[in-house]
Amino acid sequence: MKAVVCRQWGPPESLVVEEVASPAPATGEVLIDVHAAGVNYPDSLIIQKKYQVQPPLPFTPGAEVAGVVRSVGEGVTQWKAGDRVIANTPWGGYAEQLVVNAQRVVPMPDGMDFATASAYVLAYGTSLFALKDRAKLQPGETLLVLGAAGGVGIAAVEIGKSMGARVIACASSEDKLALCREHGADATIDYSHENLRERIAALTGGNGPDVIYDPVGGELSEQAFRSIAWEGRHLVIGFAAGEIPKMPLNLPLLKTASLVGAYWGNFIQRDPKRTREHMKELFGLYASGKVHPPVTHRYALEQAGQALRDVMERRVKGKVVILPRG
Numbered sequence: 492m493k494a495v496v497c498r499q500w501g502p503p504e505s506l507v508v509e510e511v512a513s514p515a516p517a518t519g520e521v522l523i524d525v526h527a528a529g530v531n532y533p534d535s536l537i538i539q540k541k542y543q544v545q546p547p548l549p550f551t552p553g554a555e556v557a558g559v560v561r562s563v564g565e566g567v568t569q570w571k572a573g574d575r576v577i578a579n580t581p582w583g584g585y586a587e588q589l590v591v592n593a594q595r596v597v598p599m600p601d602g603m604d605f606a607t608a609s610a611y612v613l614a615y616g617t618s619l620f621a622l623k624d625r626a627k628l629q630p631g632e633t634l635l636v637l638g639a640a641g642g643v644g645i646a647a648v649e650i651g652k653s654m655g656a657r658v659i660a661c662a663s664s665e666d667k668l669a670l671c672r673e674h675g676a677d678a679t680i681d682y683s684h685e686n687l688r689e690r691i692a693a694l695t696g697g698n699g700p701d702v703i704y705d706p707v708g709g710e711l712s713e714q715a716f717r718s719i720a721w722e723g724r725h726l727v728i729g730f731a732a733g734e735i736p737k738m739p740l741n742l743p744l745l746k747t748a749s750l751v752g753a754y755w756g757n758f759i760q761r762d763p764k765r766t767r768e769h770m771k772e773l774f775g776l777y778a779s780g781k782v783h784p785p786v787t788h789r790y791a792l793e794q795a796g797q798a799l800r801d802v803m804e805r806r807v808k809g810k811v812v813i814l815p816r817g
Contacts, residue, residue: 494586495795498549500540503799514590516564527609528584528813529555553584557608575599610784610810618646621753626724630655635700638707640667642810647704649782691718712736723748785809
């Protein structure tokens, strides 16, 4: 089978596509024919040895896939050949086939295509966990989303709206903000030329947002936090700007506000029962039409490096996917 292979730590351009041996499922595992693989910002970190968890070299990046079960290992009874499924995995998704623990597999909802399915679970699972479990977002509260036109950003906009929040979407261009409005944002801020703090104050009557969803980091984090509401919650999701901010600790003190981490990848390992509840809720939201990931770009397996470069440099909106089988 063909797979994208990382043989040395480095930029996306260092990735190669190779013929590798087809895997076989061991006890408790499922072999999936991959029809689509979601492209996520952490994939660009893991190939540069900058992520929280690192595999040994060589390896194949890719953390979420959608496809069809080809075979199952001993002891697997909940899946069978021919089942349409979604799977999440630390790495291995940018390939024609993937072996994954059966507990990491969920059924594809009826009516969902492979590309959409591969773009759904990670981004929307992260946002649901962050907004519901960590921030405890309430109806009527104001949610500010940084990097709102990206994969997790759009997910936060949609899930925030489904929870009854007023959503302010922030992004770096008008075309990105247009996408946010299409997906439910009540107000928008273009921080490429608007003063973020002044616009937040104007849109919130000086009160600030109750919850800040922050997958960006960098200088925007502190600017947003300085505008947070009394007893606000600032969700730390990631650092797409490439810089981990150093927040002055007097800021949460002054507003009795909280900096709240939301590491979904660890959550799903520590709390499988709650994860299953989240998956049921996510698929219910999709079936109701309240959320729908915008898949804006599709790449061939040989274009995986370009897909990651586009995500790294924030040149794309919504979600992008790799189609290993064309």
